Amino acid sequence: MAIITLTTDFGWKDPYVGAVKGAIYKELKEVTIVDISHDVTPFNIAEAAYIIQNAYHSFPEGTIHIIGVDAEHTPENIHIAVLLKGHYFICADNGVLALIMNKLRPEKLVEINIHDRITSNFTTLDAFVSTACHIARGGTLEVIGKPLSRIRAISGVQPKVSDSSNSIYGQVIYIDNYGNSVTNISEEIFDTVGKGRAFEISARNERFTKIFKQYSDIINFEDEEKKRDVDGKGLVIFNSAGYLEMATYKSNPLTVGSASSLFGLKINVPVIITFKDS
C-alpha cells in the first residue's frame, strides 16, 4: 500500500488538510496518508525543509512526500517532482528541495505539466494530489512532467568554515517543541573540520566544550538523587537529525524554561565552534 506524507503550513484547524486527504481517497482506494506537520510557519520553506528532512528517511523507500508550503503555481514557482534516495518529493521549486537535498543528486527530476488537465477549485494542491496518486499507482515521473536539469538554489543556510579550518560559523535554524535550539551545524561537518581536536562552542553568553550523546549524560548517576541539580543547565548534543543542538535538561518552555528562552538562543543567533590547535 502506497504511503503519502503531508508537510504543509495549512494549520490543523482549517478545512484544507481534510480536503487534501479527501481528494487522495477519492483517487485511491488503498493508501496510507501520514501527517508529518501542518504547523510550518506560513511560507517558511527553511522550516519546512528542516522538518521533512528529518522525518522522510525513517519511511520505507517509495514513500511519496507532498510539501504544501509556498506552493501557488506561477511562472516563477513551477511545480516539481523528484526521486531522491528512493523517496518521491512533490513541491514547488521555491528552494525547499535544494535545502532538503543538500549536495545529493536526484535520481529523477521533472517539472510537473499536468495543470491544464486538472479542473477543480482547490488549485494549490490539486496538481500535487494528482501527481502523488499517479506515482502511488505505479506511474512514472516522465508521464506527468518534463525532465528538468536544475532546481532553484538558496544560499546562506549552510555554515561557513574559516580559511584556517579552525572555526565553523553556523546559526540557530529551528526551535523545537521543547525549546531546544537546533543549529545548521551537522555532525558530519563538525567531524570533518574538527578531526577530533578539542573545541569551544560559543553562542551569546554560553560556552560549551563537550558534546553529549544523550541529554541525561549531564547527570552523574553515582551522585545521590538529591544532589543532582541539573534542571535548566545547558548542554549540547547532536540531535536525532544529526545537527548540533543546544538544550537544557528536561526542558519545558512553559515552566523551567529552555535553551531558546533561558539563553536567548533564538532563530538566526550565530553559533561559533573554535577548534584548538592540535
Add this chain to the structure above:
Amino acid sequence: MAIITLTTDFGWKDPYVGAVKGAIYKELKEVTIVDISHDVTPFNIAEAAYIIQNAYHSFPEGTIHIIGVDAEHTPENIHIAVLLKGHYFICADNGVLALIMNKLRPEKLVEINIHDRITSNFTTLDAFVSTACHIARGGTLEVIGKPLSRIRAISGVQPKVSDSSNSIYGQVIYIDNYGNSVTNISEEIFDTVGKGRAFEISARNERFTKIFKQYSDIINFEDEEKKRDVDGKGLVIFNSAGYLEMATYKSNPLTVGSASSLFGLKINVPVIITFKDS
C-alpha cells in the same frame, strides 16, 4: 473500506479524540478515520459548519462525517443523521446542518433513536459512533432513526441583497490559518446579483474593485523581482471554498501580518459590495 471523518471542538490534547477512534476501531476492523478538524472553537457551530462544508465534497461519495460540536443529547438537541449529496452527516440538530445544507434538500433525514440501546460512559459521541459504524457496515438510516421532516434553521448568517439588487451586505465569518478573512459572500451570489457589472468591495477602511483568481495575480511578473513590493498589500479572491476572502500576499499572522490583523477584518466585520449601474 468505509471512511469516517471527524470534526469536533475536542482539541488535540485531551483523550476524547483518541477515545472516539478507539470506539470506532472496536466496532469496525476495516475503516479509514480522517480528522478534519478538532480545533473548532468550543460550541461554535458556525465555524464547524464552515470547516466541514469546505472539506466534505472532496471525499468520495458514501463518506460518513461525524460533527462533534455542541452535541450533548437533550430534549431540545436531538441527534440526527442525514444523507446529502451522497454523503452522510451525523450531528446534533443544533443548526450546524442547516448551515451546511444551505438550500439543498437532503436525500434522507432521520432522528437517531438508539440511545436506549447504548451502555457506555462516553455519552456525547456514543450514539454518533454507533450510527457511523452502522452506516459503514451498509446499514440504512431507517434502522437507527425515525424519519424527520425538518431541521432547526439558523438565521442571520446569509448575506443580504438590497432591494435594488445593487448591493450585497455580508460579513467576515472565518479567519483562516494565514489570517485571511473569509466572508459569507459566495461566488454564486456575487455572480447572480452582479451580472458582470463593475463593483466596489468595502470593509472598514479597505476598498477593492478587482477580484483575483489566485493570490499571486497581485504580482506583475514582467516587473523586475526587486520592484515587486506586494508584501502586506490587500487583495480579494474567491477562495477554494468559493467564498469571497480578503487576504494579503504571503500572509503570516506572526510576522508581516494578515488581512485580519492589518486591516482589522475580524469575525462579524461587515463587508459591502456595491455594483455600479450598468
Add this chain to the structure above:
Amino acid sequence: MAIITLTTDFGWKDPYVGAVKGAIYKELKEVTIVDISHDVTPFNIAEAAYIIQNAYHSFPEGTIHIIGVDAEHTPENIHIAVLLKGHYFICADNGVLALIMNKLRPEKLVEINIHDRITSNFTTLDAFVSTACHIARGGTLEVIGKPLSRIRAISGVQPKVSDSSNSIYGQVIYIDNYGNSVTNISEEIFDTVGKGRAFEISARNERFTKIFKQYSDIINFEDEEKKRDVDGKGLVIFNSAGYLEMATYKSNPLTVGSASSLFGLKINVPVIITFKDS
C-alpha cells in the same frame, strides 16, 4: 490489523511524530497508527497518564500503546512493556505506568532489553518502535524483555480519605480543552466513602451539593428558552473518564470563560468533599 497508539510530548510541529510513524511503517506493512495526543506538557507524566488512561479502554483488546514522555533510557529510567487488561503499554519506568494501573495487577511485565540490538539515531523511541512492532507481529514480551516484579510508584496523586470517612481530600489534576477542571476524585471512591449520604463539594469559593449526569442537567427545560440563563454557571459532573469535574455550561476558555478561569480552579487546587452524618 494491529493498532499502535501514540501518546507523547513531541508536539505536532516537529519531525519526531512523523519519524516514529515512518519507522513503524518500515517494519510493518499492515498496521493502524492512532495519535492519542502529542500535546502532553513536556516531561509531565501525570498528564500523560491522565490522557492515556481515559482513552486506552475504548480501543480493542490487543492494542499497543506507546507512551513517549520522559523516555530517555538511563540506568534509572529503564524501558518497560506491560500487558494490562488485555492492552499492551510500552513506556519508561518513570511512574507513568503506576498512575495508569492504579491498583491493577499487570498480566505481564518486562524490562525491555533489546537496546544493544538497535542501531539508529532516533534513540529515544527506537526501542519502543521495535517492541511495538514485535508485539504487532504476534511476538511475546518474554522475547524482548526480562520479567520484572515491580515498577516505580509515585505518591501524592491519590485523594486522601479522612479517618472518620466523612471527607475526601483531592485536587485538580487536569484542565481540559473546554477549561473544565478535572479532579483526582473518582466516582468509585466517592460512592465507596459517601455511601449515598448528602455532601458538599468545596473548591476555593465554590460550593456544590449536587452532581449532574450531564452538563445540560443544569437547564430546566420547562422554563421558557429566554429565562434559562446558565452560561458561566458552575456545575459538577463525573466526566466520561469517571472523575469529578467542575465545569461551566457551554464553557469556552476564550470567550465566556471556564471553571478554571472563572473560579480559579487551576491544577493542584484542593477540592474537598464533606459528607453529612447520616
